[in-house]
Amino acid sequence: MGGSLIPGIQQAIMNTLQYMLFYLIFSLPLTLSYRTTKVINFAHANFITYGAYVAIFLHGIMGLNIMSVAAILAFLITGAIAVLNNVLVFTPLQKRGSSPAIIMISSMGLWIAYKYLLYMTTDIAHYYTIKNFVSYGRITYSDVPRGSVGGVELSQAFVASLITASLVVVLLYLLLEKTKIGRAMRAVADNPSLAEISGIPKSFVVNLTWFICGGIAGIGGVIWTSFSGAITPEAGDSMILQVFTVGFIGGLVSLLRTGIGAVLIAAIENVGIAILNTYFGVPVSFRPFLTFVTLITTLIVSPPLGAGGGLPYRFLKRGSRR
Amino acid sequence: MIGFDIVGFMISWLTLFGIYAILSLTLNLESGTAGITNFGKVVFYGVGAYVSATLTAYLILMLNGVDVSETPPYDIEGIILLGELGNKSPLLNIGLLVLSLMIAFAVSGSLGYLLTYPILRVGPAFVGFTLLSSGELLRIFLQHYEPVGASKGLMAIPTPFGWIADSRVREAAYLSLVLGLLALTYVVTHKLINSPLGRTLRALRDDEIAALCLGKHVPRIKATILFIGSGFAGMAGVLLAYYLTSVNPNMFVPAVTFNVWAMIILGGFGNLKGSLLGAAIITFVDRVLTFVTPQLGVTVISPDYLRWVIVGLLIVIVLLVNPKGLLPEKPIKTPALDVVLEELRGESR
Numbered sequence: 001m002g003g004s005l006i007p008g009i010q011q012a013i014m015n016t017l018q019y020m021l022f023y024l025i026f027s028l029p030l031t032l033s034y035r036t037t038k039v040i041n042f043a044h045a046n047f048i049t050y051g052a053y054v055a056i057f058l059h060g061i062m063g064l065n066i067m068s069v070a071a072i073l074a075f076l077i078t079g080a081i082a083v084l085n086n087v088l089v090f091t092p093l094q095k096r097g098s099s100p101a102i103i104m105i106s107s108m109g110l111w112i113a114y115k116y117l118l119y120m121t122t123d124i125a126h127y128y129t130i131k132n133f134v135s136y137g138r139i140t141y142s143d144v145p146r147g148s149v150g151g152v153e154l155s156q157a158f159v160a161s162l163i164t165a166s167l168v169v170v171l172l173y174l175l176l177e178k179t180k181i182g183r184a185m186r187a188v189a190d191n192p193s194l195a196e197i198s199g200i201p202k203s204f205v206v207n208l209t210w211f212i213c214g215g216i217a218g219i220g221g222v223i224w225t226s227f228s229g230a231i232t233p234e235a236g237d238s239m240i241l242q243v244f245t246v247g248f249i250g251g252l253v254s255l256l257r258t259g260i261g262a263v264l265i266a267a268i269e270n271v272g273i274a275i276l277n278t279y280f281g282v283p284v285s286f287r288p289f290l291t292f293v294t295l296i297t298t299l300i301v302s303p304p305l306g307a308g309g310g311l312p313y314r315f316l317k318r319g320s321r322r
Numbered sequence: 323m324i325g326f327d328i329v330g331f332m333i334s335w336l337t338l339f340g341i342y343a344i345l346s347l348t349l350n351l352e353s354g355t356a357g358i359t360n361f362g363k364v365v366f367y368g369v370g371a372y373v374s375a376t377l378t379a380y381l382i383l384m385l386n387g388v389d390v391s392e393t394p395p396y397d398i399e400g401i402i403l404l405g406e407l408g409n410k411s412p413l414l415n416i417g418l419l420v421l422s423l424m425i426a427f428a429v430s431g432s433l434g435y436l437l438t439y440p441i442l443r444v445g446p447a448f449v450g451f452t453l454l455s456s457g458e459l460l461r462i463f464l465q466h467y468e469p470v471g472a473s474k475g476l477m478a479i480p481t482p483f484g485w486i487a488d489s490r491v492r493e494a495a496y497l498s499l500v501l502g503l504l505a506l507t508y509v510v511t512h513k514l515i516n517s518p519l520g521r522t523l524r525a526l527r528d529d530e531i532a533a534l535c536l537g538k539h540v541p542r543i544k545a546t547i548l549f550i551g552s553g554f555a556g557m558a559g560v561l562l563a564y565y566l567t568s569v570n571p572n573m574f575v576p577a578v579t580f581n582v583w584a585m586i587i588l589g590g591f592g593n594l595k596g597s598l599l600g601a602a603i604i605t606f607v608d609r610v611l612t613f614v615t616p617q618l619g620v621t622v623i624s625p626d627y628l629r630w631v632i633v634g635l636l637i638v639i640v641l642l643v644n645p646k647g648l649l650p651e652k653p654i655k656t657p658a659l660d661v662v663l664e665e666l667r668g669e670s671r
Contacts, residue, residue: 040447089638098645101359101446105583106641108361108450112580113634116627127622237576241455248448283466292459295452296440303443 012274016266021161023262025220027246029213034252035189036209040104046114047078048236051221067141074222075215082214118233136231157227245295335609340500343601344507344558346585348551354591357527359446362453366430366552368574370559374422375476375569396471401478408480419482430556434548442541464571475570584633590647
């Protein structure tokens with residue numbers, strides 16, 4: 001290495017890869033759920049946190065440290081929560097003809113309720129076990145191998161997220177492109193009314209989408225417990241800016257562009273903050289500002305008009321008086 | 323057995339109600355009437371609170387000849403000095419209040435104005451999300467910015483009425499200040515909503531494209547409304563900082579924004595009286611939870627968490643059961659409408 005221009009650039013690149021995998025696992029389900037159901041779900045952060053806490057409660061109360069078990073359980077639980085949200089809240093609101101903004105606000109309400117419900121659960125669990133669940137340490141799993149490629153140590157989190165992200169991408173591709181139910185999901189995404197007329201069971205397809213999306217985000221949360229040093233009930237919330245920005249770069253429609261967004265945001269955050277930290281002494285905790293700048297830039301330069309309405313104001317020339 | 327302090331309860335409830343009602347009135351103007359999904363109300367509230375806290379703490383120390391580079395107000399010595407020097411001059415305290423209110427209005431308002439630029443082009447989801455995340459960024463910034471006390475925040479902020487000896491009178495004086503500003507906010511928002519601008523806002527909320535085609539300058543209207551709404555939110559922040567005499571980053575979590583949202587949803591979108599009612603109900607529940615829970619001896623469940631769960635579920639349930647809220651929006655009767663009705667009636671006769 002020697003006189004590298006940026007000390008720790010190797011670490012920054014490793015972090016970029018690691019966060020890219022996390023953002024893929026968190027953001028792909030967000031994009032998929034929006035384009036199929038047309039609901040901007042801010043409670044998406046809860047899926048991640050609840051997934052993480054499934055693993056934490058398994059580890060802290062039952063002493064279980066097998067990631068595959070935690071992942072399967074988290075998939076089922078967060079998937080079920082997502083379906084429940086849809087059946088109890090989103091579908092009734094949509095049937096009544098509420099505007100997308102109203103449905104979004106209801107998802108905000110769910111977000112707050114779920115978040116503090118988890119805080120209460122951790123308090124109760126603390127009362128019975130005398131363990132600190134509000135800031136839980138990293139979990140070492142017994143069933144995930146550690147790797148080493150070309151002299152670079154690969155952590156458990158990296159191996160697990162690499163496997164999961166690859167599986168998610170491949171399986172989603174196969175599901176959406178090769179199976180009948182996947183074609184039905186795409187049909188509902190493109191034109192819900194037409195899909196319903198042509199005999200596609202729309203509510204089943206929508207529920208299935210929610211189940212898959214909630215579940216994948218939950219698995220991401222489980223993997224997060226092997227990465228983060230202090231997992232709190234805010235784990236999902238602290239990533240919501242990045243996860244949504246990645247989704248917005250994909251316009252909340254294109255899964256491919258969401259993937260590109262994941263790479264972009266991970267690189268901007270990790271390499272960018274390494275450079276700023278070295279040359280300008282910017283604290284590392286200011287990395288979300290880089291994502292925010294990217295978000296603002298995306299909104300100004302290439303406003304995603306497809307999702308959630310919006311007007312092409314670009315034709316309003318500067319100085320045109322109205 | 324200590325009797326229940328009913329006057330203390332009323333003062334604390336009404337003060338909190340006044341502060342939150344300013345927020346809910348302006349949020350109703352922005353979101354209920356103009357259709358801007360402002361999920362970042364807490365940004366402008368927090369900026370206002372920090373502006374007044376920083377301004378007051380630093381100016382009090384500096385005007386008393388303390389070198390703030392050596393004993394900054396967030397230091398333990400600074401806090402003690404603030405307590406000693408804070409309430410010596412009534413004129414200075416009142417002057418600082420007025421100055422804080424003006425600067426907080428200007429700073430919060432300008433921030434709201436600037437934030438409309440990137441969000442003009444996109445729909446409600448992106449607007450809401452951008453404002454929401456700016457709230458989180460503000461919190462991260464405050465947590466790491468040393469001059470405002472980083473994660474500890476600022477404490478022992480001298481209050482405008484600190485020179486009044488009797489605590490009851492002091493609280494009552496503060497309450498009248500809060501209610502006075504609330505009345506000002508109500509008059510301004512009421513006038514705005516019932517003006518031609520207010521009717522344009524409703525048009526914009528219901529169909530932005532139609533409003534644009536009718537020649538309304540949608541971007542400028544939105545920016546103006548966010549300037550006014552955010553400015554008043556900044557003033558509410560000033561009131562909060564002086565009321566609690568301390569600020570710290572964790573007071574300004576996104577849940578605060580949704581507390582205000584719950585108020586306008588419960589009270590009714592686009593109805594100002596509804597916002598007042600919603601604010602009154604929710605702050606009342608909040609105060610009751612804080613006053614009652616310790617007396618029940620429940621320690622496992624924190625009243626803070628319980629309150630936020632209630633707020634979250636309330637938003638969902640009201641939207642599901644009664645989306646118009648307790649006091650639904652009423653159509654506005656303008657003089658022009660009366661004339662038209664008169665003419666129609668005249669013709670039919």
